[in-house]
Amino acid sequence: MRDLSLRARAFIGITAASLLAFACAPDPVDDVPVPDSTGDVDVEDEAPGPITVYSGRNEDFVGFIFDDFELATGIEVAVRYGDTAELAATIVEEGEASPADVYFAQDAGALGALQDQGLLTELPEDILEVVEPTFRSREGEWTGTTGRVRVLAYNTDNVDPAELPDSVFDLTEPEWQGRVGWAPTNGSFQSFVTAMRLTEGEEVARAWLEGMLANDAVEFPNNTAIVEGVSRGEVDLGITNHYYLYRFLAEDPEFPVDNHYLPGDIGGLVNIAGVGVLASSDAEEAAFELVRYLLSEEVQVFFGQNADTIEFPVVAGVEAPGLPSLAEIDPPNVDLSNLEDLQGTLQLLQEVGALA
C-alpha cells in the first residue's frame, strides 16, 4: 500500500485487528445470561453430549431455545443453520460420518426423505406418546415440534371477508383471475400439492394447477414474498402458511393483511416443523434429551405465543391463545409421512408448466 499515508495504514490496521478480535470473541449477546424460565439452573454433573444440530429453522426463532436447553441440562449444543432441504442434502452426502446428531426441519417432507433413506433412528416411546398422532411419523423416526397451517392471506383493504372462498378449489373461478399469489418453488406449497395428490387424486391436482395457471396466478419466490405482495396489493390473496403474517405485524402494526382459514379443505393442510435424530449420532441420549426439551410444556407454550413464531403446539393439551383450536381448523386427514413423494409433485408442477 505504497501510496497510502502512514495514518491511513494505521487506521486500516487497527480496524482490521479489532474486527478480527470480535470475530474470535463470542457475540456480545451471548454473554448476557439467558434467564432460565424454570428459574433454577440444574446442571448435571456428567452431562452427555456435546451435540450438533443442523437447523433448517431460523436462528431468530430457535436460537435462544437451544441456549436455554444448554443452561437447563449442561449439554452443549452446536448449531448449523441453513436451508431445510440443503441441510437434508448435506446429511445425505455426509452419510455415516455426518457430524450432525439432530436434524431440525421446516417441513415433514424433508424428514420423510431422510427417514426413507434410513438415516434417522427411532425415537423412544416416551417422546412419541406425548405428541398428537397427526403430528408425528407413523414409523416413529421423527416428530413434529410445532404445527403450521396453510391459509389464504388476504389484503384487508381490497377484499371483503364475505367474498372469501371456502376452498382452494374456488380460486380457479373467474372472479379470482390475476388476484392470487402462490409460490410453486416453495417446499410447503409443494407439500400441499403432494397432499392434494394423495387425498383428491392425481387428476384433480393436475386440473387445479392448470386452472390456477389459466387464471393467471402470480408466482412469488417464497411465502414471505407472497405476504408482502398481498400487503402491497400486487395480489389480493396469497396461498401461504399462517405464521408469516405475525412477523410483518411485529415490524408494522398497520400491515393490511389477515389470515383466512379453510377448515376441512385440503387447502387448510396442517404441516409441521419437526426433528429427527440421526442414526449415525454418537450422542443419541443427549439428542433425545433435546427432543424432549422441545416438546416440554414451557417450550410448547412459548412456540404458541412468541410474536415471531405463533405456531400450533403439537403436544396434547397445550393451547396457543392467539390461534384457532385444532378442532376449529379441522385439518384434512393426511399422513404427513407420505409427503415425501416430492419427485412426483415436482414432475407434475413441471408438466403443467408451473415451474416455467
Next chain:
Amino acid sequence: MSAHLPSPGDQLTRPVPERPTRRSGTRRVAGIHPAVWVPSLLVAAAMLLPALYLVLATVELPPARIWEIATDPATLRLGGRTLLLGASVTAASLLLGIPLAWLTVRSDLPARRFFAVATGLPLVIPTYVGAFALVGAFARGGLVEEWFGVVPPAPYGFWGAFAALTLFSFPYVLITVQSGLRGIDPTLEEASRLLGNGPVRTFLKVTVPQLRASAAAGGLLVMLYVFSDFGAVSILRYSTFTRGLYLQYRAAFDRSPAALLGLLLVGMTIVVIVLEARVARDRGGQFGARGPTRPAAAVPLRAWRWPAAGLCSVVVLLGLVTPVTVIGFWLVRGLQAGEQVNVALGPAGRSILAAGLGALAAVAAALPVAIWSARSSSRIARLVERASFTGYALPGIVVALALVFVGIRLATPLYQTLAMLVFAYVVLFLPQAIGAIRTSLLQVNPNVESASRVLGGTRLTTLRRVTLPLARRGAIAGGALVFLTALKELPATLLLAPTGFDTLATRVWSATEEAFYTRAAVPALFLILIGSVPLAIAMIRERRER
C-alpha cells in the same frame, strides 16, 4: 481493481513481427520451472473436484433416464432461457461498461474521478440483496409508488432479472476495460484524429479494437456469473439452469437429476469459454517493454458533457443508491417500530477473516497458474487456466455439496473448519485472481526475465526476484475482487464454515428469508461498506500507478 483482468494493452501498438510465433512459445515452455507447473497441475486437479462429483452423482442414474432428462423439452427450455439471459446481460454489460470505462478514463466528464470508482461499486451489492431492494422499490406498492406516486413497470420475469444482473455485474466489464484503456498507448488515437477521423469514429475504429481482450475477459466473468446466479433469478422469477438445479435439490432430495443439470451447465460453460477465447484472439502474450508512453489527453465531450454525467448518475443511482436507500428505509422503519438492532460486529469480523483468507489463498493458488499461462503458449497451461472456470460457473450449492462429499471422506480433520471454507472460496472464485495476475504479467515484456537469466540468475531466482514482484499489482487487484465476492458468498458458507460461524452474508440471508428486514439491514449495509473499501482502494491505486 485494476490493472489487470484484461489483457490487451499494448499488443496492437507493437509492430507485427514482434509477435511471438508458436515456435517461440514452445521454446519458452522449456524454461518453465517445475515450481510453476507442478503446483499449477495440483490447483487444476482441485478445481475439477466439483465436476468429478457431478459425474459420480450422475452415473447413479440409468443411461435411459439420463437421456430422458437431457432431452426433456423442459431441460432444453431451461438451457435456452439461461443462454438468452446470459447473452443479453453480457451484451448489455458490454454496451454499458465500455462507454462508461471510456468516459471515466479518457474524457473530461464532470466529477470523473468520483464516477470512475462509483460506477464500479454496484459490484459489491449481492444479487440476493439487490434484487430484494429492487422489488421493494419498484414493485406495485413499493417505495417509488409510495414516494413519487408513479407506478413503474413491474421488476419481474426476464426483464427484471436482466436489469438486475446487468446492473450488479456489468462492473466486471467496466473495471477490466478501464484498466485496459489505461494500458493503451494514446499515440494511435492521436494519429487517427490527425488523419481527420472524428472522436466517435476514432473510438469505434481505433480504441474499441484494442479493448477486445479486456472486454472479452470482463464479458466472460459476467456471462458465467449469470449462469451461476440464484439470488436475482429466484427473487425476480426467471427460471434458469441454476434455479432448476436448486429446485431439484430443495424439493426432491434427489441429487442425481440435479447433478445431471450441473453437468449440462459445465458443458455450456465450456462452449462459452471456447467462444471467448476466439473473440479475445488471445495470442498468448503481448510484449510492450513499457506501458503507455504518457497519459492520454482528456477528450473534450463538449455538449455531451452533462448527458454523459447524467448516464453515470443513473447507473450509480440504480445500482448503488437505490439498494442502499431501500435498506436504510428498512432500518429506519424497524427502529421506529421499536425493533432491536444488533450491531453485527462479530459477523463482520468473521466475514473479513474468511474472505480475507480466501483472497490470500486464491492469489497463492493463482500465481503459478497465471505465471505459466502468461509465460508460455503451452496448450496444457491454457487448459489449466480455463479449468479454473468450472467452479466459478457452477451454482454455489453444487460446489458446496461436492466439497461436503469429498471433504468428509478425504479430509476428515479439516471438514467444517475454516480451512475447508477457504478452499471452497478458492474453487469458486479462482478465475478472478488468475485473470488479474496473468494480465499484469502480460503487460511486462518477458525480456526482463530473459535478462535475469543472461545475467546468471537461475530459473528459480528469476521467478522469485523478477517474476513474482512483477505480479504484485495483479495479485492485489485479483485479491480485492476475490475478497469482495467471497464476502457475498452464501451456499458454501452455510454448509462448510465451522458450525456456528455466522457471517454478514449468512445473517442477511437468515433475516430476509423470514422477512426480518430490519434485522437484515445492518449486516447488509456492513457488507456493502466492507466490500466497497478494498474495491475503491484497488481502483484508485490502479489509476495512480498508471
